[in-house]
Amino acid sequence: EAGVTQFPSHSVIEKGQTVTLRCDPISGHDNLYWYRRVMGKEIKFLLHFVKESKQDESGMPNNRFLAERTGGTYSTLKVQPAELEDSGVYFCASSQPGQTGITEAFFGQGTRLTVV
Amino acid sequence: LAKTTQPISMDSYEGQEVNITCSHNNIATNDYITWYQQFPSQGPRFIIQGYKTKVTNEVASLFIPADRKSSTLSLPRVSLSDTAVYYCLVGGGDTGRRALTFGSGTRLQVQP
Structure with a gap:
């Protein structure tokens, strides 16, 4: 089974530009999360x-941050215009609701964004 | 969500058992305790989850005392590949509809 995939893995953009990150969750997972470090x-x-x-x-x-999840499948996170402080690693995670507790969340590898 | 406190770093040697303790004094009745592992350049990975007493899986054990104000992640016979950051998270009880709150984590360094 394919895991959570994120694209691109790395992105270097100039301040003021726009970047769009994509996340494909595990098929069938209703919950999709975006995190960043x-x-x-x-x-x-x-x-x-x-x-x-x-x-x-x-x-x-x-x-400046806009997230969408068209049709409840993949999600995009757009940063427009990007600022220097937006640099970091953006993680996407997905999960399927369980009966109790914190459902196990599956994380992608992350997208490393560098704004110069 | 309940705040967690765990050591910033720990060192160990291959083959040893490692115990990482997390304090969560304000844990709520319906909160679960979950541990994640993160390697460099990767996303966090679920290790184990428990509510009370002891939980064991193929990777680790989780010990939770009766008052649930702390928990201990136990990694048996660690290897170099267990070098990672380990996060203790507390919350849930609502079937995964709440986001995870990460703390600083414990950076475990396993030496040969």
Whole structure:
């Protein structure tokens, strides 16, 4: 079974440009999450989709970040315009609701974004 | 979500048992305790989850005392490949509809 895949694995862009990150969750997983780790900091939650709906977007830093999940399948995270402080590793995770507890979340390898 | 406290780093040698303890004094009644492992340049990977007493799988054991205010991840006979960051997370009880809250984690270094 294919895991969570993210594309690209690395991206280097100039300040002010736009970048779009993509995440393909495990097939059939309704929950899709975006996290990011800024250099030297902890992994922070950004956004949670349940199918195509945004369940929780309290972690989105500002309106330069736009996440979509068309048809409840893959998701994109667009940063426009990118700023230097957006540099970091962006992780996507997916899970399927379980009966109890924290359902096991499967993470992708991450996209390393560098804004110069 | 309950805050967790765990050692910043630990060192061990191959073949030893490693125990990483996490404190979560404010754990709620319906919270579960979950541990993730992260290797460099990879996303976190689920290791084990428990609610009380002891849970064991093919990778690790999780010990949870009766008051549930702490938990201990036990890795038997570690190898060099177990060098990673280990995160203790507390929460849940709502079938995965809540995001995970990561702390600083414990950086485990296994020496030959």
